[in-house]
Amino acid sequence: MTEQIGLARAEWRKSSHSSGDGQCVEVAFLGAVVAVRDSKDPDGPVLVSTPGEFSAFVRGLLDGEFTPA
Template identity: 45%
Template sequence: MAKVEYSEGTWRKSSYSGGGNDCVEVALFTGHVGVRDSKNPDAGALSVSPSGWRGLLHAVGRN
């Protein structure tokens, strides 16, 4: 798998975050979804498959 340049993504916070930095940010990339901590975006990101992301959203009731 090629190294992902997460800095090139368009990151967005959930509308449920309340405007603070205590949430996660999500960016869509070709073939995967990036997830990172909004308080420390330079610490890296977790990469999950689109089906894994949909499963997580379904599990927390945000589908």
């Protein structure tokens, strides 16, 4: 599956707000898909979504949609 979506050629990026303590995620923009992985486990599982789904997720984060009440 990873070969099908081009993860071998992915250019993974961390947020510029990353503190460097290993508690981050990395994202790769691969045209038709966006991939996200745990920076501590680069060979581990990868979440894949469409660019629209990823944008909606980021908007939800910024709007506090996932913050516990």
